[in-house]
Every structure is written in structure tokens, then in C-alpha cells.
Amino acid sequence: MTTTEQNIDTILLSILEKVSDPEIPVLSIMDMGVVRSAVIIDNVVKVEITPTYSGCPAMDVIGDDIKKALKEAGYNAEVDLILHPAWTTDWITPRGRKALENYGIAAPLDAEADKDVLLNGKRIVKCPQCKSTNTKLVSQFGSTACKAQFQCDDCQEPFDYFKCLK
Amino acid sequence: MKNENLYNYILGIADNSLILGQRMGELCGHGPSLETDIACTNISLDLFGQVRSYFQYASKIAGDGRTEDDIAMLRKEREYKNVLLAEQPNTDFAYTIGRQFLFDVYHLAFLRELQKSTDLTLSAIANKCIKEVSYHERFSSDWVKRLGDGTEESHQKMQNAIDDLWTYTDELFHQTEADKAMVAEGIGVDVTKLKEAYYKNVSELLEEATLKVPDLKYFQKGGKEGVHTEHMGYLLTDLQYMQRAYPNMEW
Numbered sequence: 001m002t003t004t005e006q007n008i009d010t011i012l013l014s015i016l017e018k019v020s021d022p023e024i025p026v027l028s029i030m031d032m033g034v035v036r037s038a039v040i041i042d043n044v045v046k047v048e049i050t051p052t053y054s055g056c057p058a059m060d061v062i063g064d065d066i067k068k069a070l071k072e073a074g075y076n077a078e079v080d081l082i083l084h085p086a087w088t089t090d091w092i093t094p095r096g097r098k099a100l101e102n103y104g105i106a107a108p109l110d111a112e113a114d115k116d117v118l119l120n121g122k123r124i125v126k127c128p129q130c131k132s133t134n135t136k137l138v139s140q141f142g143s144t145a146c147k148a149q150f151q152c153d154d155c156q157e158p159f160d161y162f163k164c165l166k
Numbered sequence: 167m168k169n170e171n172l173y174n175y176i177l178g179i180a181d182n183s184l185i186l187g188q189r190m191g192e193l194c195g196h197g198p199s200l201e202t203d204i205a206c207t208n209i210s211l212d213l214f215g216q217v218r219s220y221f222q223y224a225s226k227i228a229g230d231g232r233t234e235d236d237i238a239m240l241r242k243e244r245e246y247k248n249v250l251l252a253e254q255p256n257t258d259f260a261y262t263i264g265r266q267f268l269f270d271v272y273h274l275a276f277l278r279e280l281q282k283s284t285d286l287t288l289s290a291i292a293n294k295c296i297k298e299v300s301y302h303e304r305f306s307s308d309w310v311k312r313l314g315d316g317t318e319e320s321h322q323k324m325q326n327a328i329d330d331l332w333t334y335t336d337e338l339f340h341q342t343e344a345d346k347a348m349v350a351e352g353i354g355v356d357v358t359k360l361k362e363a364y365y366k367n368v369s370e371l372l373e374e375a376t377l378k379v380p381d382l383k384y385f386q387k388g389g390k391e392g393v394h395t396e397h398m399g400y401l402l403t404d405l406q407y408m409q410r411a412y413p414n415m416e417w
Binding site (some may be wrong): 056 | 202
């Protein structure tokens with residue numbers, strides 16, 4: 001019953017890839033995995049997006065940005081917010097993970113490792129600056145709903161870790 | 167309204183998140199440290215996000231033009247269905263944490279059951295919320311342990327908060343008429359069945375935190391029927407200020 005497959009019309013792909021997450025501008029919404037379907041029906045593009053977190057204020061902006069980008073490409077679009085199946089950090093593409101790291105945000109670990117890090121203080125999150133794993137959790141909650149605060153004990157830089165959501 | 171029971175049932179769930187979210191939001195800029203301040207407001211944001219999903223659904227069911235904002239901002243005190251626990255004030259940080267912990271343990275168990283609802287929208291919302299609430303529960307239980315098993319003073323403050331808030335826990339497992347009707351239809355969660363595991367889980371954690379489990383025979387109730395504690399009026403004054411002062415204003 002649960003399908004995690006995306007249904008994206010190939011001609012829309014390059015347009016949607018240019019829309020970025022307003023809070024993490026280096027990440028396209030396609031790499032984020034929030035677009036679940038985009039199909040052209042009777043000359044109107046129907047897009048379905050799913051929120052990362054329920055209270056994510058970026059979702060309204062993302063919806064507007066999608067409509068704008070498609071409008072510029074000559075399409076009228078309708079954007080629907082869907083909750084099922086729920087978004088998971090597994091949907092962030094490898095390219096997206098790389099973009100996060102380059103931007104200074106540690107990419108999510110798998111669920112078990114995430115638990116070890118956030119609950120048991122295990123030092124395995126890699127510092128996006130100096131690549132050391134000698135890092136410690138500062139707070140389970142960070143600057144946005146999806147991140148936790150860390151600090152590197154080698155280079156002393158504070159950084160964000162993208163929490164695993166499964 | 168055709169589906170009045172479902173409408174009231176959704177409001178019963180959503181109002182807990184709305185009112186607790188408002189309480190956590192009060193700490194914005196007032197948390198005991200920057201990290202806890204951010205954590206509390208993050209939790210608040212999650213709860214408000216969840217409320218939007220519930221109220222958007224309720225607005226669709228009402229079908230009379232009332233919007234999610236109308237439902238959130240324009241009801242009178244007696245029309246809010248949240249449990250008394252959610253509206254208790256931030257007396258000190260131990261109360262904030264105690265209230266959150268006592269609610270989170272319930273919330274998590276509740277959402278696990280709501281995922282099985284035959285109502286697909288409610289089940290999808292639960293499926294989404296449960297991931298966020300797991301983080302809340304980790305945060306609040308972690309702090310109960312840290313304060314309970316901390317200094318003499320933090321231990322005493324945590325114990326005082328638990329002792330005072332305990333009287334509001336039993337209400338979590340009371341059923342309203344809407345609850346009963348929804349359980350019968352396979353849509354709602356039978357909260358009476360969550361009670362035993364709740365007290366077991368909460369007690370285990372309190373003991374780990376070197377705290378005493380209160381031995382109380384009398385419990386407060388009423389919130390689910392709209393009969394609130396004196397704190398609720400003050401909370402709503404804050405929550406509804408903009409809509410009352412500038413009716414129909416938009417963000």
C-alpha cells in the first residue's frame with residue numbers, strides 16, 4: 001500500500017531541479033525528495049509535495065516557487081501538499097547529501113547511528129569543515145526543525161547535523 | 167454538521183497540540199539557555215505544524231467556510247477540548263519539562279494507535295507526527311533524568327513539578343462522547359487501553375531519574391469537556407490577541 005516511488009514527467013524535471021529549498025539554498029527540492037509527483041493533465045501541471053516536518057515554514061514558499069518556475073516555463077501549475085507516505089531523510093539523493101556537506105551541514109546518518117549520536121553521545125558525526133569525527137552534540141534541536149546542533153572538538157567549529165527522520 | 171463526532175474528535179486531538187505548542191512558544195527568548203530555548207520553540211513549531219494538518223481536515227469536514235485560522239483563533243474558552251495538563255503554566259523549567267514529558271509519553275502511544283485508524287487522513291497525519299514526537303519524547307525524558315538525578319535543588323524542583331502535575335494525568339485516559347463514537351467506528355483510539363502501559367513507562371523513567379512516583383488517589387479532569395483551569399483564559403488572551411484586536415487580519 002505504501003509507495004515511495006516518484007512520478008515525475010521527464011520534461012518537467014529540469015525545471016523542478018532549479019527550485020531550491022529556501023532554508024538550504026544549495027539543495028534543490030528534487031535532491032531533497034519533497035516532490036512526489038509532477039504530471040501534466042490537460043495543460044496544467046499537477047504537483048504533489050510532502051513536508052519534511054509538519055511545521056516546516058518552507059513548504060508554503062516551496063509551493064509558490066514551484067508555481068513561479070513552471071509559469072516561467074509556460075505552464076500553469078497546481079500544488080498539493082500530501083502527507084502519505086511521510087517524508088524520510090532516505091529520500092535525500094546522494095547529490096543532495098554531498099551538497100549538504102559542502103554547505104557545512106552534516107548529512108543524516110542511518111536510524112541506529114542517529115540514535116547513538118543523539119541519545120548516547122557517540123562521536124561519529126563527521127565535522128563538515130575538518131572531517132574529524134571528534135564531535136559532540138550541543139543540542140538535539142537546532143536552527144530549523146530538521147537539524148541538531150553540534151560542535152567539533154578538533155577545529156572547534158559549531159555546525160548543524162541534519163537529523164535522521166524515518 | 168453531518169460528521170459532528172469526527173469534527174469534535176479531531177478538535178480534541180488538535181487542541182492538545184495547539185495549547186501545548188502555545189505554552190512552549192512562550193519560552194521563545196525566555197528559555198534557561200540558548201539551546202533549551204531553541205529546543206522548546208522547535209517543539210512548539212512541530213506541534214503547530216501538526217495542528218494545521220488537523221484543523222485543515224476539520225475545516226473540510228465542517229464544510230461551512232470556517233478556516234483553520236477560525237478554528238484556532240475564534241473559539242471561546244469552553245469550546246477548546248484540550249486536556250488540563252497541556253494548559254498548565256511554565257512555573258519554572260522543571261514544570262515545562264515535567265508537563266512535556268507527561269504529555270509526550272501519552273502522545274507517542276496515542277499516535278501509534280492512531281496510525282491504525284480506518285480514517286486515512288488521520289492515519290497519515292499520525293504517521294507524520296510520530297516521527298517528530300519521538301524526538302520530543304527523547305528530549306523531555308532526557309531532561310527529567312538530568313534534573314531529577316542532578317543537584318539537590320534540581321532534584322527537588324523536578325519532584326515538585328511531577329507532584330503538582332500528576333493530578334492532571336488521569337484525564338488523558340477519559341473518553342468523551344465523540345471519542346466513544348469514533349472508537350466504535352474504528353476511527354478513534356481507545357485511550358482507556360493506553361493507561362496501564364503509560365503509568366508503567368512513566369514510573370520506570372521517574373525511578374531512573376531518582377524521583378518518587380506520586381501516590382495520588384484524586385485526579386483533576388474537565389478540559390476535554392471544555393471546563394478549564396484558571397490558566398486557560400490568560401493563555402487564550404495571548405493566543406487570540408491579534409484576531410481579537412484586528413479582526414480578519416492576515417499575516
